[in-house]
Amino acid sequence: MTRTLCALGFLLLLSRLNLVFARHTPRSCQPHSSRSGSCAVAVAAVGSAPSAPAPATSTNASSSSCFPSAGFIMPSSVPSSTDGWWCSPNTEYAFLGFSYEVTACQSASKLNSDFADIKNTFGSRYVRLYGACDRNGFYDDIVNAAWDAGLGVHALIWFGFDGTNQWMTRRDSLVSSLTSNPKAKFVTRGVQFGSEPLFDNVLPHAQLASQVTSLKSKLSGVGIPVTVSELAYGYQERGGAQDVLNAIDFINIHMLPFFSALATFGSDAWPLVETDMNWFIQHGNGKKMYFDENGWPSVTSSGVQPNSMLAQSSVANEEGYFSMLDSHCEDLKSLGPQGGIGWFAHIYSDDQEPGYGIYNNAGTKKFPFKPRTSC
Template sequence: MPSSVRLPVVLALVVAGLIAGLWTLLGRPVAMPPSPLAQGEKLPCVSYAPFRDGQSPFQKGLVISEAQIDEDFARLAKITSCVRTYSIEMGLDKAPAIARKHGLTMLLGIWLGPDVDRNRVELDTGIRLAQENQDVVKAVVVGNEVLLRGEMSATELASTIASVKRQVAPVPVTYADVWEFWERNKGLTENVDFVTIHILPYWEDLPVSASEAGPHVDEIRQRMAEAFPGKEILIGETGWPSAGRMREEALPSPSNQARVMHDVVALAKRQGYRVNVIEAFDQPWKRRSEGTVGGHWGIIDADARMPKFAWGQPVEDYPGWRMHIGVGLVVVAGVFASAFAGGRKREDGLQTRDWLAVAGIALFGGATLGAALSAMPLESLGFFGWLRNGLLFAVAVASLIVMPAVIGRGQGLAPFSVALDARRWAVSSGAAIAAALMLALAAVAVGSVAFELVFDPRYKDFPVFPLTAIVAAVAAPMLVRRAERDGAGLGEVIATWGLLVAGVYVPLNETLSNWQAAWFGTLCLILSFTLWRVQAVQRKG
């Protein structure tokens, strides 16, 4: 084998091995503690919303068919003995009869909000259903987080609860809200038979990590029991998302969701209190208001309608890891082939440092492109969501093809104007134009995400997988040669400083315990430095 071929072949094999090893390691199932449920035992209760993909509670006139609810309850009867509903509209007035068919009991929810007429319909129907189905309806939940949303006063709510309580007796009545709002409105306990609190460690003002979520839930429940002596405390909502952005140390993932469920159910059994898990099925519609994470709280997948984990069994965080390896190997082959093609007419051939830069592109691009592909269905919502993430993926692919060829041609980075100013095309090489275009696209891709994460971050994802491929590809030429073109201007200056600020601000704002934010911040800083180098070269003339 010629020496000019031996080095890139060896590097390609090493990079391929690293990618395969990385995803084999990340793909290993995460061990779970022993099942907190005995053989044949079911979850005490789970929250149920009937909406599937394309359906939402905001669709006027939508009525969920009895067949759909029946199918859902048939699945839920295998894993729980109780369902909690939140409303009686959109077909849910049929839920008690269907629950009876499948041997389920219910915590029947009556939705309250600012619309007085809608409240009256909910109240009248909910009261009737409770009266007619006392064998199924084990409690009525009058209102859900209406105080949190600020849609009713505590006085008005207390009066409404008292009215329902008189009419549905002997069925117990409660109200459900985030635990802090019970602390602020202790007088409500006079009108309820038991207190229903929501404890969602991920959404706390100070987010709690998955490893501490179970103890946190137990601690808050004990705190509320001490605050309301003589009243039973039902944990009406607790759970963990399986996908979405980190909040400080709180990482959504399949294994973290399973671990939190194991811990909470085990603690509830050991301490002897009731708990309701949120939620039964993933609810895609919640992604519009809460981002990716909002649609992935279910313990059953929205599409396959299958449980996401088995109690006591290991859980995979990256079920597509084998595909990630396959994509990575294709990327490695493509990157090195592109560099070979770019350097065919180069008299001095590619030097060792050129191949090392190409290997870096192959490593980072190959390690992340498959994961970017897997993340797209999770993080893309609607036409514009798919368009945006599709464009990020397309830029990542393009950068992995173009930039190795640029290095192969012996071309360094070039400022935006080389690609964006038509007057420069005639005096610039194709490789220079391609390098400038990819640098501009990288600045737009990373900059647009940075803008969101600086000014409106709460529900925004960190699309680090496609951005890693992009940044690695456009930064690689900086390692081997200086840009030889002048013309850097205000665009590079704005992008440099904007990305510098974002690279510092985002990780600090999210806290350094959020490794997704730290990863994104690092990408911003690398690209900022790359753009600064283009300007520095231009000033040296």
């Protein structure tokens, strides 16, 4: 099967009126029984890595490594500068961490527990926030939990699905936290301006590009870059939206081959991954790339339906997909710009988004998951 056929099949798939990635339909705002806290259709802060941070030095911590590498030891006090703090993008390939859904508005203790597990059990370097919590001070709780665990954060400005302007309040709240919390710039690798905003057509792409540029200006004082979290097709259906690709500092990619009309098994999804990856390489002007909303579901629900008769949602296929990515570690490292492509597992637990979690609703791993963090 040629890459061209893969691309055509995927585009035809996504253009079907009955697809619209039903998993993104509005949530009922009823927390799952295993969640604690209130449910909100509020926005979450999401960030990502700077396109060209300074080389790591040992001036800010007692370890010779950089943040958030495995051997990094958090300093006892907040450093005076981020100079030499962040690891180079060239080191950020292979498995990076998890998408983490925050609609439950997790308590500070829950965040601390989950982030410690994400770091210590899986060797993660980052969490990528998904969904939204509008509780006052919630992102400060995220910052504190990330600092304590030694994790970086890809923050998110969530648009939601109701077409309101609530995202503006979320944007302003996040900016306030990022510019006032002294720890925020040391754990926030970047901010994602929406999750599939192009695919959902929440703003014309020219306006989205303008908003990205404006946000970059507001965060320039704390050195936090800005991106958009999006499907390849989200750009393609807007004529490529090259203005958005030009505006963002790095590229966060939704990689969900289960929905392709050409999908078969999770373990065989590399040609579909490669097709979208190559599109971003061709249009991304050498910017750093991450697969952030990235996975294969283990169960089918009303919002998660395949578009291929051969595609099945199962634990075996979910495991097979991540094992496939692991087996292509060298390809992702060599093919992606700036040291290769890093990837997240979407999502941490099934109680956050049913079927996509590494943990099930009972808090047990659905399969052995020890992905490579280097190769």
